[in-house]
Amino acid sequence: MTADFVDQLEPNVAVQFLNRVAETPDLEAFRYPAGDGWKSVTWQESSDQVRRLAAGLLALGLEPEQRVGIASGTRYEWILADLAVMCAGGATTTVYPSTNAEDTAYILGDSECRVLFAEDDAQLAKVTEHRDSLPRLSKVVTFDGTADGDFVLTMDALAELGDAYLAEHPGVVEETAAAIEPDQLATLIYTSGTTGKPKGVRLRHRGWVYEGAAIRVQNILDERDLQLLWLPMAHAFGKVLLSAQLACGFATAIDGRVEKIVDNCAAVKPTFMGAAPRIFEKAYARIQTMQAAEGGVKEKLFTKAFEDGLRFDELQRQGKPVPLPLKVRHALFDKLVFSKVRERFGGRVRFFISGSAALNRDIAQWFHAAGILILEGYGMTENTAGAAVNHPDTNRFGTVGRALPGAEVKIGENDEVLLRGPHIMAGYHNLPEETANAFTEDGWLRTGDQGSLDEDGFLTITGRIKDLFKTSGGKYVAPTAIESKFAAICPYASQFLVFGAERNFVVALITLDPDAMASWAGENGMAGKSYQEIIRSDEARAMVAGYVDQLNAGLNRWETVKKWEILDEDLSIESGELTPSMKVKRNVVAANNAELLAAFYE
Known part of the structure; x- marks a missing residue:
């Protein structure tokens, strides 16, 4: 272009x-x-x-x-x-x-x-x-x-x-x-x-x-x-x-x-609408839990619709022919199921733009099966928000697209994503030393993110370099990748935070969505109980344990979560555990739960 x-x-x-x-x-x-x-x-x-x-x-x-x-x-x-x-x-x-x-x-x-x-x-x-x-x-x-x-x-x-x-x-x-x-x-x-x-x-x-x-x-x-x-x-x-x-x-x-x-x-x-991944995660979770609550024929129809929808999408992406029976079922499911999902967003959305954090690929593909395209993009305040974004005609799931026309992206030392172009900041206000450290010697902006570029120029983000950690066994773990997988698996999750730097196994702190858990409680004989009573119940713990087992089944051995705990309250801006843009302050969460994290390894 x-x-x-x-x-x-x-x-x-x-x-x-x-x-x-x-x-x-x-x-x-x-x-x-x-x-x-x-x-x-x-x-x-x-x-x-x-x-x-x-x-x-x-x-x-x-x-x-x-x-x-x-x-x-x-x-x-x-x-x-x-x-x-x-x-x-x-x-x-x-x-x-x-x-x-x-x-x-x-x-x-x-x-x-x-x-x-x-x-x-x-x-x-x-x-x-x-x-x-x-x-x-x-x-x-x-x-x-x-x-x-x-x-x-x-x-x-x-x-x-x-x-x-x-x-x-x-x-x-x-x-x-x-x-x-x-x-x-x-x-x-x-x-x-x-x-x-x-x-x-x-x-x-x-x-x-x-x-x-x-x-x-x-x-x-x-x-x-x-x-x-x-x-x-x-x-x-x-x-x-x-x-x-x-x-x-x-x-x-x-x-x-x-x-x-x-x-x-x-x-x-x-x-169209711009949004952070949390909005799509919550919408996905809400639709999933509503269907599960309906049960019976409606739930089976819903499940079968998305099985076929995902298969239909995959064949189209690969350029393979779609069998006639699948085409017929897909058209039927579009009227009966997918159109209702689209209607929740007004029925006219051509695409969403997702940014500010990583969007789980499975959730993006699930929405696409329903006829809702989510274009994932990438950027940071330091480059005026937009550095790369997918295009409706060339969307590639799991990537954040190509660099914006007129700008550049490349991979530097330690696989750090580097940016250059008209959108780069002038610097940090009153902080000359910090400004100098934000750039390479030849003028590229250091993002602090680890990533890779494919042969077509599509950028994939692994995670924040400072968040990556190594276990005591010498294996590297990218926590955000594991965390986003859990969000796609568990419709009741609010936050799932992975820790384990220099330890011999990985652990997790979990918070559950209060609204989703209130609905879950009503379906499990705990209607009217407080949030704390619900999450401390054996039934809630068993439910979460099932989702953690499901997560672990898809991870490398050294990434699997061996111990976990549900926190009494969700993370919040007021507690200082979230930034105003809803990003998690890992160091604050770790400090606030230092005894619990230490107890995992005792």
């Missing part, structure tokens, strides 16, 4: 947005929950709001590359605020709404934020608590919180400031946008990390514009598509989907409430 488009990129995100508005002013741009329904906004209407807010920021004295924080969940106002910062020449600093007050203050202080968009009073309270340590923060603009008319303004008040500024400087937004250089700082995203203080990743306008354009030139999305966006906009994966929207012109329905994803799919009927 030609990469000539890289030489013709728009200079910055602001111009990219304004060009999109000029090209399709009357098409739907965004849709967001309003009362019992959804309110739709055109590109022109969103631009009118963005221009007022951008002018308001300029009226407050915002200068090029000065940071503006956004502490909020995913919602339409987040998008407006971010685009306003882009059009005012500032740099958005993202803060997860779940970030505690201390870390919020650290991020706002380290980034030297001048203005903050805060979702509500809960986010405002974090700033109030640490206001003395944030001398550069001059204004807070709140979406739903309590304004004081001085330090804290409403969105409407900022827009009114903008109206007055535009009356005096009518072309200021366009002039400001035109002056932004491609290498200018656009976004500062603090990686939550699994150890130490978060690091601010400096991402340029060039990177975001490139990401959107690299998706556009693959001709997989256009103005006819509709996205459901729920991913945290504080995370690079969520933000890159906005870049793709600006480049491709599709509409986006926005609602960050994770618990509403399935309901929103039914209401919105999206044609």
Whole structure:
């Protein structure tokens, strides 16, 4: 695929947005929950709001590359605020709404934020608590919180400031946008990390514009598509989907409430959606447990449908003829079974894009058997989220696809995945030594991931290099590969964490999904019992033991899990065991359960 488009990129995100508005002013741009329904906004209407807010920021004295924080969940106002910062020449600093007050203050202080968009009073309270340590923060603009008319303004008040500024400087937004250089700082995203203080990743306008354009030139999305966006906009994966929207012109329905994803799919009927593997694992587990609960003929029909569906898919992938009886059964099962699975997601999904963690191959193939294509991709904050992604016409299960057009990927020492291209970060904010260590001597970004490339350029990720461990017998174990296999086998699992570095066998800590276990309890004579009572029961332990045995049957001898325990509570962001983007902090989990892990080997 030609990469000539890289030489013709728009200079910055602001111009990219304004060009999109000029090209399709009357098409739907965004849709967001309003009362019992959804309110739709055109590109022109969103631009009118963005221009007022951008002018308001300029009226407050915002200068090029000065940071503006956004502490909020995913919602339409987040998008407006971010685009306003882009059009005012500032740099958005993202803060997860779940970030505690201390870390919020650290991020706002380290980034030297001048203005903050805060979702509500809960986010405002974090700033109030640490206001003395944030001398550069001059204004807070709140979406739903309590304004004081001085330090804290409403969105409407900022827009009114903008109206007055535009009356005096009518072309200021366009002039400001035109002056932004491609290498200018656009976004500062603090990686939550699994150890130490978060690091601010400096991402340029060039990177975001490139990401959107690299998706556009693959001709997989256009103005006819509709996205459901729920991913945290504080995370690079969520933000890159906005870049793709600006480049491709599709509409986006926005609602960050994770618990509403399935309901929103039914209401919105999206044609595509980005998600983390956990969403697919939970959907897969829920469908499996529902069918098991039905039992009888329905369960047998369901099981046979997927047996045939997987066989049908395999023959097609291999280019082999499909026997007529299988074709006939597949068409019947599509009407009776697969269509109902697709209907859970609205019935119009052309594909999902999975990123931020490894997706189990068996789960991807199971969904594909039902007619739902999941394109797995790969990237990290340090490369503006997207480094490689599968394509609908050339999807290869178990891989994360080829490098985006115009970018490069190669395998370095210790099989480390290395990246190069327009999407690579400018560095870590205020951390020159860390920045230097992130690159090879010849300028490739070190990802910290181990992987391999096949002869066609498809990338496979083994896991984080720092997570790989060696047993005392000298055998290497890739924990994430084992963990994702368990997620595909056990529909009741929430987390399955493997340990065993320098030990003579592998062990696991397990947490179970409270909702799934509540249903299981009802079917096993324990309805109404507490989560702790359920998971401590002999029946629950026997159920988990069966799934562990099933897992072990497919592993190498040195990988098999010899001992395991179910934890009393699921991992959470609040406990510090998960990052805001739902990645597990292994070191924290290990420290919190040090006695239990030691007891396995006594």
